[in-house]
Amino acid sequence: MSRADLSSSACTVARAVAAVGDEWTLLILREMFLGSRRFDDFLRQTGMSSHLLSQRLKKLVALGVVRRSVYSDRPLRHEYILTEMGKDLWPIIVAMKQWGDRWLLDGVPPVQIVHKSCECVTHPQMTCSECGEPMQARDARARLTRGFSAVRGGTADRA
Amino acid sequence: MSRADLSSSACTVARAVAAVGDEWTLLILREMFLGSRRFDDFLRQTGMSSHLLSQRLKKLVALGVVRRSVYSDRPLRHEYILTEMGKDLWPIIVAMKQWGDRWLLDGVPPVQIVHKSCECVTHPQMTCSECGEPMQARDARARLTRGFSAVRGGTADRA
DNA sequence: TGATGTAGCTTCAATTTCGGAAGCAAGTCA
DNA sequence: TGACTTGCTTCCGAAATTGAAGCTACATCA
Numbered sequence: 537m538s539r540a541d542l543s544s545s546a547c548t549v550a551r552a553v554a555a556v557g558d559e560w561t562l563l564i565l566r567e568m569f570l571g572s573r574r575f576d577d578f579l580r581q582t583g584m585s586s587h588l589l590s591q592r593l594k595k596l597v598a599l600g601v602v603r604r605s606v607y608s609d610r611p612l613r614h615e616y617i618l619t620e621m622g623k624d625l626w627p628i629i630v631a632m633k634q635w636g637d638r639w640l641l642d643g644v645p646p647v648q649i650v651h652k653s654c655e656c657v658t659h660p661q662m663t664c665s666e667c668g669e670p671m672q673a674r675d676a677r678a679r680l681t682r683g684f685s686a687v688r689g690g691t692a693d694r695a
Numbered sequence: 696m697s698r699a700d701l702s703s704s705a706c707t708v709a710r711a712v713a714a715v716g717d718e719w720t721l722l723i724l725r726e727m728f729l730g731s732r733r734f735d736d737f738l739r740q741t742g743m744s745s746h747l748l749s750q751r752l753k754k755l756v757a758l759g760v761v762r763r764s765v766y767s768d769r770p771l772r773h774e775y776i777l778t779e780m781g782k783d784l785w786p787i788i789v790a791m792k793q794w795g796d797r798w799l800l801d802g803v804p805p806v807q808i809v810h811k812s813c814e815c816v817t818h819p820q821m822t823c824s825e826c827g828e829p830m831q832a833r834d835a836r837a838r839l840t841r842g843f844s845a846v847r848g849g850t851a852d853r854a
Numbered sequence: 855t856g857a858t859g860t861a862g863c864t865t866c867a868a869t870t871t872c873g874g875a876a877g878c879a880a881g882t883c884a
Numbered sequence: 885t886g887a888c889t890t891g892c893t894t895c896c897g898a899a900a901t902t903g904a905a906g907c908t909a910c911a912t913c914a
Binding site: 537539541542543546547548549550551552553554555557558559562563566569570571580581582583584618621623624625626627628629630631632633634635636637638639640641644645646647648649650651652653654656657658659660661662663664665666667668669670671672673674675676677678679680681683684688689 | 696718722725728806
Binding site: 697743744745746747769770771772 | 870871872873875882
């Protein structure tokens with residue numbers, strides 16, 4: 537299977553991966569959440585090639601994650617802004633930051649997240665929508681729909 | 696800059712991306728959280744080539760995300776198990792699933808997450824560690840350390 | 855009136871990575 | 885004995901990526 541086929545997978549993780557799960561796209565998103573909007577800012581801050589950046593931005597626009605918007609008429613200039621769909625990717629980037637901060641860093645994280653409403657430096661965590669308790673892998677069990685289970689062939693559920 | 700250089704970035708998101716932010720690695724992790732442990736299960740469920748799977752597993756073991764463990768002596772057989780570091784990646788995969796369920800799917804998500812302690816089907820969400828409120832992109836502000844801000848060159852913080 | 859600069863790309867050649875198929879080693883099973 | 889299984893490795897053509905250079909439309913400076 538090639539990567540292009542992932543987007544038609546039944547699994548929504550696979551679809552999300554196909555959409556935004558590559559190295560450079562994730563870095564572009566990080567930049568957007570830090571406030572960058574312009575082609576050259578993305579170039580500078582990510583270090584990627586302009587060719588790839590151009591491709592990735594087009595893909596993100598096509599997906600509806602990012603919107604291309606005019607900020608100057610003369611000369612004509614555009615910037616890239618996250619849509620609702622794009623802003624909703626925040627937990628993914630934050631989850632990566634938290635993991636990176638914890639496991640790949642000695643010392644002080646380069647970025648802190650401040651919760652606007654309580655003004656605290658926060659360490660966002662996954663919690664159960666029903667009982668509100670923090671959740672980790674060990675607290676969860678996956679339940680597959682019958683159809684999805686059939687697609688997977690019944691193997692590999694010895695969790 | 697090439698992708699290999701990301702792991703030495705000051706930004707911990709970039710480091711996390713370098714470690715686990717590629718398509719196939721994310722799918723392997725998804726499989727692990729669904730309970731797969733064996734080479735052939737990963738092959739079957741992800742559809743990737745064995746060449747790549749082999750490479751990725753080695754990388755994950757080298758990083759300490761996954762542990763290679765003997766489950767049969769004769770014949771000698773191994774399985775791949777998430778370490779603590781690996782289990783801690785759960786929020787990333789869950790965040791991707793939530794986003795995929797919401798934005799890339801019509802209908803019923805193929806996998807539900809059950810919170811063991813309350814037995815509810817849950818939709819894990821990011822919450823503030825300090826006040827416990829659910830958080831989204833709009834509720835957060837990034838605060839950069841002085842050093843990191845200097846590295847970035849001061850540009851692009853018009854958020 | 856040029857000369858230089860900037861934002862936002864596109865094009866191109868060289869290199870790297872990937873995909874798919876085949877092979878292989880060490881066993882088991884019949 | 886011969887087929888099958890698991891868990892890989894090797895190989896090669898195809899596709900993606902990198903880095904540099906170029907290009908367009910304007911602005912600004914002299």
